[in-house]
Amino acid sequence: MITPNHKAPLTFASIELDAGLKAALAKPRSDLIAEVTASQLKGRGGAGFPTGVKWNLAAAAQADVKFVICNADEGEPGTFKDRVILTDHADLVFEGMTIGGYAIGSNTGILYLRGEYTYLRPHLDAVLAARRQKGLLGKNVAGKQGFDFDIEIRMGSGAYVCGEETALIESLEGCRGEPRNRPPFPVDTGFNNKPSIVNNVETFAWVTCILVKGSAWFKAIGTQRSTGLKIMSVSGDCAQPGIYEFPLGITIAKMLEAVGGVGAKAVQIGGASGQCIPASEFNRTIAYEDVSTGGAIIVFGPHRDMLAVARNFLEFFVEESCGQCTPCRDGNPKLLEGVELLEQGRCSMRYLNELASLGETMQVASKCGLGQSSPNAFLSIIKNFKGEVMGRTQGETH
Amino acid sequence: MLVTDQERLKSDIGKWLERYGRDRSALIPVLQEIQKKYSRISEYGMQVVADQLGIHPVEVYSVVSFYSFLDHKPKGKFVIRLCRTISCDMQGKARVAQQLKSDLGIDFGETTRDGKFTLEWANCLGMCDQGPAMLVNDVVYTRVTPAMVHDILEACRKTFGVYALESKHEEGHA
Numbered sequence: 001m002i003t004p005n006h007k008a009p010l011t012f013a014s015i016e017l018d019a020g021l022k023a024a025l026a027k028p029r030s031d032l033i034a035e036v037t038a039s040q041l042k043g044r045g046g047a048g049f050p051t052g053v054k055w056n057l058a059a060a061a062q063a064d065v066k067f068v069i070c071n072a073d074e075g076e077p078g079t080f081k082d083r084v085i086l087t088d089h090a091d092l093v094f095e096g097m098t099i100g101g102y103a104i105g106s107n108t109g110i111l112y113l114r115g116e117y118t119y120l121r122p123h124l125d126a127v128l129a130a131r132r133q134k135g136l137l138g139k140n141v142a143g144k145q146g147f148d149f150d151i152e153i154r155m156g157s158g159a160y161v162c163g164e165e166t167a168l169i170e171s172l173e174g175c176r177g178e179p180r181n182r183p184p185f186p187v188d189t190g191f192n193n194k195p196s197i198v199n200n201v202e203t204f205a206w207v208t209c210i211l212v213k214g215s216a217w218f219k220a221i222g223t224q225r226s227t228g229l230k231i232m233s234v235s236g237d238c239a240q241p242g243i244y245e246f247p248l249g250i251t252i253a254k255m256l257e258a259v260g261g262v263g264a265k266a267v268q269i270g271g272a273s274g275q276c277i278p279a280s281e282f283n284r285t286i287a288y289e290d291v292s293t294g295g296a297i298i299v300f301g302p303h304r305d306m307l308a309v310a311r312n313f314l315e316f317f318v319e320e321s322c323g324q325c326t327p328c329r330d331g332n333p334k335l336l337e338g339v340e341l342l343e344q345g346r347c348s349m350r351y352l353n354e355l356a357s358l359g360e361t362m363q364v365a366s367k368c369g370l371g372q373s374s375p376n377a378f379l380s381i382i383k384n385f386k387g388e389v390m391g392r393t394q395g396e397t398h
Numbered sequence: 399m400l401v402t403d404q405e406r407l408k409s410d411i412g413k414w415l416e417r418y419g420r421d422r423s424a425l426i427p428v429l430q431e432i433q434k435k436y437s438r439i440s441e442y443g444m445q446v447v448a449d450q451l452g453i454h455p456v457e458v459y460s461v462v463s464f465y466s467f468l469d470h471k472p473k474g475k476f477v478i479r480l481c482r483t484i485s486c487d488m489q490g491k492a493r494v495a496q497q498l499k500s501d502l503g504i505d506f507g508e509t510t511r512d513g514k515f516t517l518e519w520a521n522c523l524g525m526c527d528q529g530p531a532m533l534v535n536d537v538v539y540t541r542v543t544p545a546m547v548h549d550i551l552e553a554c555r556k557t558f559g560v561y562a563l564e565s566k567h568e569e570g571h572a
Binding site for chain 2: 077080159233
């Protein structure tokens with residue numbers, strides 16, 4: 001029923017299991033973190049925070065208990081890479097978490113799996129049990145005296161906002177998934193107020209690869225500021241939707257060629273919270289310094305109505321806003337009303353500019369990253385497709 | 399709720415708190431267990447959990463009302479969640495939705511009168527390359543067509559024992 005849809009083998013498939021963990025445990029902690037830092041790996045969930053820096057901060061924090069948290073609350077519309085990684089390469093992820101535990105001095109890992117992926121749970125439990133059996137989890141991991149580490153799985157309950165790291169921690173603590181103010185960051189006061197690293201599923205898998213193949217290998221791929229490879233979830237109007245592995249810095253045009261999406265009129269990069277890039281800008285690159293993404297690529301063919309796309313994304317945010325802060329809670333319904341006016345052809349340019357200004361306010365004034373990015377799709381669609389969305393006559397779709 | 403039902407729920411909650419630990423971070427796992435077994439989290443259940451954890455029942459209610467997979471209203475034995483996000487939308491989720499409504503005789507957000515099916519929208523199920531996608535309890539269906547809807551519902555109806563899908567899931571655990 002679930003076909004993983006790999007278009008080409010991923011690097012993950014070529015990595016020898018447990019070689020990364022053994023290489024990590026053979027190093028002193030500071031060398032291990034230095035290796036991760038040297039690779040310049042940045043958070044693969046989309047925020048792009050340097051992993052080595054995060055680990056260094058958590059390692060330096062003084063505490064009796066620390067936590068390694070894997071964010072598997074993959075809820076961004078258009079993203080499904082973590083599901084595939086957990087299905088086919090769960091060992092690499094758990095290995096990366098174990099490496100993280102050794103690096104920061106933690107002996108508890110938590111995988112926060114979204115409720116929608118409950119069907120993956122038996123498989124993941126089996127992988128964990130097999131690792132315990134082999135001595136790769138538990139007491140003296142892989143024979144390393146004094147390093148104990150185990151991983152438990154906690155389930156989400158259907159809240160998109162829990163993909164935000166502080167909301168995820170709130171949820172683990174048994175509270176509503178409402179993001180916290182940052183700072184303080186989770187590396188100081190994370191789960192149960194203890195230093196915690198929260199990393200994406202893919203980030204942990206890359207850490208394992210970096211330990212096997214070396215930071216120089218990783219750094220040689222990509223651009224100066226965006227190193228390495230990135231797993232992309234491609235869907236929408238293209239011949240071969242599925243999971244792809246691309247070097248960062250690839251142009252959108254090249255990517256479209258690879259997925260059979262040439263002729264698209266726009267591509268949504270980064271899911272509902274990302275940007276909608278029109279065909280005229282397909283020479284831009286996928287990189288943290290240009291168009292940044294957690295891996296969601298949605299291709300829109302020439303016949304798609306971009307206003308319908310904007311409506312779908314705004315309906316999503318109206319429902320998934322946690323409701324804690326005003327710009328996101330009240331701003332998104334207001335933008336959605338604006339889309340309704342546009343659909344009826346009753347939105348003046350003056351009012352559209354007001355809505356754009358509201359969107360910019362939301363970007364600045366929302367409390368968490370998700371709220372700040374919620375107007376992105378709307379703003380980029382009204383900017384890039386003005387001719388298409390304005391002056392509609394009753395009942396017209398583009 | 400019958401007194402005997404209340405006692406059963408209370409003893410279940412005690413059992414789950416033993417398993418997950420008696421602190422606040424056990425709250426959501428315990429609520430998830432209640433939801434799974436009883437298809438709802440009753441006010442009584444929330445009070446028992448609150449009492450055992452030493453927090454106010456309103457705190458428990460605030461958590462239950464926040465998460466879309468937790469509900470204090472009774473849900474059907476089979477909760478159908480159709481993905482409404484953009485990729486599934488572009489692959490024809492509207493027609494699947496229409497067929498689900500016709501075959502079940504209910505709208506989204508409702509439960510059939512026999513208490514078997516609840517129909518809901520879901521936001522991105524992570525099956526964007528194989529849409530339209532929907533979850534029936536924990537089982538995911540991909541590339542659903544309007545013609546498949548009847549067979550999927552019949553497969554649910556034919557299962558004897560109301561927790562058929564869940565018990566399959568538990569076997570996987572063991």
